[in-house]
Amino acid sequence: MTKNQQEKDLRILDIITREVGKMELEDPKPSPDDKRWAESVVADMHARIAEYRKSRLPKTVPPIKKREPISKALLALPRAALETLFVALCQESPDVQLAFRNLDELSDNDLRRTIQAMQKAGRKGPRG
Amino acid sequence: MKPPKDTGAETGQDIEIENETGDVAAAEQYAPSEDWIQQYKKQCTPTLIKGLNGWARTRVLAVAAAGKKVDDYDARGLVADALGDTWLGITRWDPSKCSLRYHLYRTIERRSEKHRKHAEDFPHDSLGDGTPESHAAECDASELVGDHERPIKRVFASETLAQIRELAGDDKATLRILDAYDAGCETKEDVLTHTKMRKATYHKAYIRLRRIIRNLTDATLALKARA
Numbered sequence: 096m097t098k099n100q101q102e103k104d105l106r107i108l109d110i111i112t113r114e115v116g117k118m119e120l121e122d123p124k125p126s127p128d129d130k131r132w133a134e135s136v137v138a139d140m141h142a143r144i145a146e147y148r149k150s151r152l153p154k155t156v157p158p159i160k161k162r163e164p165i166s167k168a169l170l171a172l173p174r175a176a177l178e179t180l181f182v183a184l185c186q187e188s189p190d191v192q193l194a195f196r197n198l199d200e201l202s203d204n205d206l207r208r209t210i211q212a213m214q215k216a217g218r219k220g221p222r223g
Numbered sequence: 224m225k226p227p228k229d230t231g232a233e234t235g236q237d238i239e240i241e242n243e244t245g246d247v248a249a250a251e252q253y254a255p256s257e258d259w260i261q262q263y264k265k266q267c268t269p270t271l272i273k274g275l276n277g278w279a280r281t282r283v284l285a286v287a288a289a290g291k292k293v294d295d296y297d298a299r300g301l302v303a304d305a306l307g308d309t310w311l312g313i314t315r316w317d318p319s320k321c322s323l324r325y326h327l328y329r330t331i332e333r334r335s336e337k338h339r340k341h342a343e344d345f346p347h348d349s350l351g352d353g354t355p356e357s358h359a360a361e362c363d364a365s366e367l368v369g370d371h372e373r374p375i376k377r378v379f380a381s382e383t384l385a386q387i388r389e390l391a392g393d394d395k396a397t398l399r400i401l402d403a404y405d406a407g408c409e410t411k412e413d414v415l416t417h418t419k420m421r422k423a424t425y426h427k428a429y430i431r432l433r434r435i436i437r438n439l440t441d442a443t444l445a446l447k448a449r450a
Contacts, residue, residue, distance in 0.1 A: 118429070
């Protein structure tokens with residue numbers, strides 16, 4: 096076999112394997128073993144991703160901040176008085192914005208906490 | 224496969240080369256963004272891996288034709304390493320510039336080319352599995368290796384191509400395609416013009432050629448127990 100023919104064979108083999116390789120890439124026909132392997136590779140990568148995400152989380156959980164207790168004065172007020180006080184606070188601060196608007200569904204203690212927050216914020220009212 | 228419109232994958236190549244020659248610190252400091260991770264996770268599917276493995280197997284066959292002893296682990300290793308090194312930032316992928324599939328396709332292509340060149344430069348590293356066939360091949364190679372006019376790589380390539388022709392048998396269309404390449408054709412268009420073959424005939428012939436290459440690849444890369 097001549098040198099030229101051998102060079103040609105090398106080039107032809109390269110062309111054919113590339114063309115067939117692209118066909119395999121576009122439309123793979125894997126063996127059952129290749130399928131299992133591909134699934135295990137993806138599962139491993141997903142596990143690595145999950146591990147990496149986990150490693151980025153804060154090492155220590157920030158302490159849970161306890162809510163401020165409701166004042167005795169507000170605890171002593173009945174529902175009707177609380178609603179009257181709430182309306183008065185809203186009138187004093189017309190710009191006040193509340194995330195929860197359906198007051199009928201607000202429990203007594205939630206209403207007390209809302210009033211306390213509004214009073215604490217200098218009657219500017221809680222936002223958002 | 225269509226390449227991306229810009230050269231994102233080429234940019235990744237430069238960084239990879241830089242890293243592989245010693246810029247380990249850059250890879251160690253690599254921290255992908257959450258957007259990047261989401262894109263990577265979304266595109267990293269079993270279908271992608273199966274396709275890349277098919278691509279890697281044909282590239283490894285080309286490495287085998289250069290004289291290196293290879294098996295299925297080499298093909299799988301190319302895929303797994305490309306995927307893992309992209310995750311680690313050793314080879315950089317920019318999701319806004321190209322798909323993960325194209326990036327990995329190019330990474331596998333570049334790395335298999337390095338293996339092929341190494342096999343050509345150091346043919347004796349690859350021989351010697353103890354079988355009579357291997358011993359005969361090694362003796363043949365020893366006679367040839369000092370002759371610069373006949374580098375060993377061409378012997379393996381010619382043998383592989385001879386096998387392809389033999390497996391094609393009397394498949395005239397496939398043999399015409401091989402003859403067209405032999406006459407200097409490089410692309411599909413070249414072959415169609417040279418052979419005056421219809422596109423459908425060419426396509427069907429390539430499907431048969433694919434089957435031949437697959438059988439040859441299966442035989443060459445058959446998984447063997449490793450020491």
